[in-house]
Amino acid sequence: MSAALGGRLALVTGAGRGIGAAVVTALVAEGARVVATDVAADGVQALADEHGTRVAARTLDVTDATAVEDLVDEVERTLGPLDIAVNVAGILRASHVVDLSDEDWAATFAVNAGGVFHVSRAVARRMAERGHGSIVTVASNAAGIPRTGMAAYAASKAAAVMFTKCLGLEVAASGVRCNTVSPGSTLTDMQRALWTSADQDAAARKVIEGDLAGYRTGIPLGRIADPADIADAVVFLASDRARHITLHDLYVDGGATLRA
Template sequence: MTAGLGGRLALVTGAGRGIGAAVVTALVEEGARVVATDLAADGVEALAGRYGDRVTARPLDVTDATAVRTLVDEVEDGLGPLDIAVNIAGILRPSDVVDLTDEDWAATFAVNTTGVFHVSRAAARHMAGRGSGCVVTVASNAAGVPRAGLSAYAASKAAAVMFTKCLGLELAGRGVRCNTVSPGSTLTDMQRALWPDGDETAAARRVIDGDPAAYRTGIPLGRIAEPADIADAVVFLASDRARHITMHDLYVDGGATLRA
């Protein structure tokens, strides 16, 4: 059974690589048209080259409220009503709290939290007026479980989760659903940046097995997620198969958090 997104129009942020690119691919394969956005243009332009008129590539800085509002309005006017908004743009600047700079803290929240607010607000204003649409925010299982060295990232993602739930509550009566997908360790450039130089296989094994010294559990399913695993969850929540699901936080982490 497919998700049946034929004729739908989606906006995806952070679409240039990793989970974002996988979500664009999955949406297109389910019949949707996608406006793929990223701060760097090369990745989204490559997707547009691959999928032709099914993907429109646009540069976007989600921290710029005016740029976000302008782009969403242009999409509504030029491509048709926006049915789906997916917040994926994010940054990770690992550091122990005592060494964390003001700049890294502010930048993390500017993208991971305020960016979600900018995009969701702009999209919701149009969706609420029509009485339909959905917002999906890609967060992290770190939003629900403390992680050493990731305080800014985890806090920003936790804020994004609660913001999306509050938005879902406000818009439920207007036919707009808002949900989050919270991945665990996923094979992306962001994940690899956390691994020390050297043997990638050994680094992945430590993630799967867990690290008691870092108070980190392993992954019960015994594998690290591929970006497509997260994309499948996003597509499901964006589809009519999830029509009675809102304000939900879907963990896609192989059981790593034990839902603690």
């Protein structure tokens, strides 16, 4: 086990599966203790069972501002001050704008932007008082390039990116760094839910090759990301190896957006 994050305490939202679970595992591998949270208990409890005392499982709905404040307060009273917070919780409601419901628009922003606001506000206030800390928001490369059928998701992720940068500017003088990681297509349940083909290999190839009809570029590196690829970027930005990096948006998408 590396000691790069030894003695650090991290909070991770959306930790029950996919990228969030990979982030928890990567943080633990670097020596951190992690409070793994998710709206569903099963996934985070499995992480706690796997990693023992290194991971504490908590159920959390990031759209509930009071619940977020209560959880952060409880964690800091019982486990210690938070050094790292990683916003991973997110949802995707795919739809063309003319068919997008008010409910899906509001729900997407409530989690993807509102949740980032609630968690970041709660931890930044405490980190700033102590004079150190790192907040990393997992956004999406969809925040930087238009995608058909993903307007609510892309807009909410763009909001999360700019919010995190603005927060980072406000707390920089207090020694708190705020950055975002923007993944492209990553092999998660969210990605698979977008695939209409039952042939998973064929669906993956279509993503890698791109889709002219959907105005979507392919992936120059020729592979879909593994959640661990995103987790490694998160851990880097959270660590002292990135001590002079803040307000940064790191794309981890295999070149898919051509960094447009």
